[in-house]
Amino acid sequence: MTSTLSPPVATPAEPRGRSTFGRMLRAEWTKFRTLRGWVLAVLIGAALIDVVGLFAVHSTISCDQGSGKACYQPLPTGPGGQAVTDSFYFVRQPLAGDGAITVRMTSLTGHYSAAPPAPAEPSAGSAVPPATPADPGQQAGGVDATQPWSKAGIIIKASTTPGSAYAAMTATGGHGTRMQWNFTHDVAGLAGPVAAASPQWLRLTRAGDTVTGYDSADGVTWTKVATAHLAGLPATVQVGLFATSPGVLVVTESFGGSSATGTSSTATGTFDHVLLSGATTGAGWTGEAIAGDGAPGARPGGDQPGSYERAGDQIRVTGSGDIAPAVPGVSSSPAPTAAIEDHLQGVFLGLITLVVVAAMFATAEYRRGLVRVTLAAMPGRGRVLAAKAVVIGAATFAAALVAAAIAVPVGARLSRDEGSYVLPVSGPTEARVIVGTALLVAVCAVLALAVGVILRRGAAAVAAVVVGIVLPYLLGVVPALPVEAREWVLRVTPAAGFAIEQSIPRYAQVTAEYSPPAYFPLSPWAGFAVLCGYAAAALAVAYVLLRRRDA
Amino acid sequence: MTATAPALTRQDQRTSPRDAWLAGRHALRAEWTKQRTVAGPGWLLVAAAVLTIAVSAAAAAATHCRPGGECPVDTAKLSLTGVQLGQAVVAVLATTAVGAEYGTGLIRVTLTAVPGRLTLLAAKAVTVTVPVLIASTAGVLGSLLAGRLLLPGHGLGPSRGFTALTLTDGPVLRAAGGSVLYLALIALLALGIATAVRDTAAAIGIVLGLLYVLPIIAAATANPHWQRHLNQLSPMTAGLEIQATTNLDTLPIAPWSGLGVLAAWAAAALLTGALLLRFRDA
Known part of the structure; x- marks a missing residue:
């Protein structure tokens, strides 16, 4: 050449x-x-x-609390190895071997205590507003509204230890019915919110390591949402109802940076026609707040641990927190996250x-x-x-x-x-x-x-x-x-x-x-x-x- | 000092001021001939201006402010975003002006002809800086013009209370003139580093590392105290504060002080280069 x-x-x-x-x-x-x-x-x-x-x-490093050494509570670790938030109110009973839980949900409402800063225009601050005000009325000192990812529904969980394997069928504040398992998996079911006029039926069945979720609008015609394979699910699992609601996140873009502020919120789910099948102990329901958010009782704003009440056939569960992977920016851990x-x-x-x-x-x-x-x-x-x-x-x-x-x-x-x-x-x-x-x-x-x-x-x-x-x-x-x-x-x-x-x-x-x-x-x-x-x-x-x- | 022309060097140092002035003029003329008779510098100057305008226009085109929204945008700084790319081209021009002579061995010829080494460096500084000043003026004015044409259509015009991008506005004039000076100082910084390092590729690596990496490390630093200090010391972040026209009280360093930080960097680089050039064999 x-x-x-x-x-x-x-x-x-x-x-x-x-x-x-x-x-x-x-x-x-x-x-x-x-x-x-x-x-x-x-x-x-x-x-x-x-x-x-x-x-x-x-x-x-800017951890100013105390000696500066280990000023954080580690978050629980999920089955996939990632940090998770596993904090909710759990109304449960043990279930030995295979079985199923079926409920009808008639409402999902939410509440957050302090009004966040007035949501600015989307261009200036991409506020994440409360999506579906289940009750548009505003009470003194708080707002009645669910968050988009407020959750209440049924759950099958390996144990009450935060971070353990689970599969859940849940109604959400703004994303319809979902089946979620092991924190990272999320499959959409029926669309639309839960209300007394439009109740939704949820079912989870367990067979070995497999949990299958179904939903239904009438309790007669059931649609399979997804099948979860929970490796190493123990013989006796905890099954029941749960409610949880993540903090209200307001992202403000300002000169030279953006900041996220949050305030805690609660969600309340109302259930009836609760039907358990399989080998239960017959001991009845136990209510318990699962606190797996890294900082029990130390969160700014003070989380309500949640509660449940029974009225005849009806069970109302109120909880706060989230069952989700932990991500930078919303982690509830008080220490700087990296x-x-x-x-x-x-x-x-x-x-x-x-x-x-x-x-x-x-x-x-x-x-x-x-x-x-x-x-x-x-x-x-x-x-x-x-x-x-x-x-x-x-x-x-x-x-x-x-x-x-x-x-x-x-x-x-x-x-x-x-x-x-x-x-x-x-x-x-x-x-x-x-x-x-x-x-x-x-x-x-x-x-x-x-x-x-x-x-x-x-x-x-x-x-x-x-x-x-x-x-x-x-x-x-x-x-x-x-x-x-x-x-x-x-x-x-x-x-x-x-x-x-x-x-x-x-x-x-x-x-x-x-x-x-x-x-x-x-x-x-x-x-x-x-x-x-x-x-x-x-x-x-x-x-x-x-x-x-x-x- | 040099093996190439010791006699001339000694003679040169004993000359009268008038002879020194003449030598300087000849050196300047020689350097200018070298710069002007190869195609590279000319294209680089055009590229510096065009790329500055292109990136500025792209940044202006990508920024919108919806009606009724509060947009924390400094329109002058936004429409001068392209300077961040233009400075790389300017740095290439400056490092090549001295580094290429080492690459080809021309430096020995140059030092034989112009034995006053500091005279030579000064001549190079002038023949690099003056064209850079002209090209950056074109780039900066073009960027402001692009911003002036594009931004009002995106809700960022004077009718919404944003700074009008005219040179009659004091802060805007300071941002524009300061950006031109900024690019000239970048050229001097690169010239000093290239003289010290004597290799174009290594010199441009050092210059761009200094410019681009310090702000990245500062942005990744969560500790606000450290972040502020890094931003005050970083030649690019501090120097580009000259473009700020709003929220001046929240800047890590005042506009002219920031440009002073860059000037200090450039002076230090030129001094290092001059000392090494004077006391080292070519």
Whole structure:
């Protein structure tokens, strides 16, 4: 292709079984590892991930209560390994073996004690107003209204221990009838609110580890909502009625940030035609407040623990709290909460260092004319590019993997020691955050290599990649632009890849302030795929240009 | 000091003020010829202005205020959002102006021709800063114009009580003029770092890391005390407070003081670069 290139010399004494690509890999690896500056820069980049990340931990701690040590009550952990809020009023009795519970619900009402700040216009503050005022009348000192996710219904639960496995059929304040189980699962049933004029029938049947939920408008025609497999459900479970209601959340976007304020609320469900089948003890109903919100009795505003009353066939249950995964922003724990990815703030500085090395890995060849030697020795230009991408990708992946594998657990431990509450996540999620961070860094390095081949100028390549990845992240997380614009930026730019670090997902069944940086608009792997798309496109352009252009 | 032209250096240092002035003028002319006769800087200047306007217009287009709503938006700052991207292009221009000479070895020729190294650095600073000032003026005025055209249609016009984006308004003039100065200071900061580091890729990495990463770390810091201090020290956050026209009392640092922080960063970088250039072999 170029006049400077001679045809590849036939290699006479080639060791058998070693492919040309293998030799290319080895040549590129030798070029990389024998430059002390580059190896040092990769190590510095990895060290920056840890040093900055762990420094940020220290500066985030602001637990002022008492000694500053462990000033939080850990939240219960659900069957999936995540932190959960498991706090409700439970009217229960034990059920041995298989069985079923059927009820008719005639009303679901709510109440919250202190009126939250007047909901502003949606653009200024995305207030989450009480959705369905079951009783529009306003009493002195409180408002009678349910929250969108106020819940009351029937539940089969492994035990009264907060965080234990469960399956529930529940009416909600604003989302119709739902079947929910093990905190993260949520399936819609009948739509519309429960009222005396439009009662709803709910049924849960247990057979082994399987709980199936049904709903019905008339008690005759039943529709299956979902089937839950609760692994390891004990032989004797607790079955009964429950009511709970999350805090009223008002998110106010103000100059330079947004704040969420909450006040507690209660929900009251009215049940009749309660029918239990199966091996019950016959001891009758027991009422009990389950307090699994991390801070029993210590919440600002003071939760009503709940109550129940029987009037003939009718049972009324009142409760407060939530049965849901705990998320940053609405956690009831009084301590500062952190997610495990909060200790990965050093990735940005480490990333820039590694991007510089990766861009130089491409542009240094052009600067010294080494590229002509390289292409004379290895005329397969596409494979040269591939070999370079593999070497730089693997080297940066390994460095970032070690760094992230240190930063995440050590950072979480330091945070806990300092009195901050780190939301626990399941093992696979933690592994995804760590490996995903390393993948993110490696893909960015490959992107920088490709841009380096395209532009053939170190400064321009580094600037293009940093501006493509770090600047959009900055615009996305700093609350200078409106939330929609920030989410848009984090959806279409390579910065979408940082979604892979998000450990706590959005839950449709939890009202919270879902905004960057804690929550990305795309799911972890979808965001990562956007970044990979940019890297693949850059590699393709680099391949075409490398083949078409003279070196 | 240098092995390349010791005799000239000594002679140069003993010259009269008039000769020094002449040497400076010649150095300036030489640097200007280098800048003007390659295509790169020209394109970068155009790119700086165009990208600044494009991002500013996109930010203005993405921001809406519904009727009756209270929108905490600083329209001047919003319509100058593109400066955050434009500064990267400016930094590339400045690092290339000095770093590329090391990449090609041209620096030895340059130092033979202009043995007064501080004279050379000053000439480079002038030939980089003046075009940057012109390009950023175009970018800033274009951004304000885009904001002025787009924002009133999104409920953010003067009729709703938002700042009118005219240069006759004192704070807006300060935001616009300050943004131009901000970009010039970024060029000087990048020039100083590139002189010290002598490699374009590494220099741009350091400059952009300094600019973009400090605000990210500050945003992730929950402790308000630390956050405020980081924002006061960060060259980008502090420097861009010059764009603020509303809620001035809640800023971590006053507008002109913030620009002063960036100026201090730039001065420190230039001083480091100058000392290393003066006392190091090329």
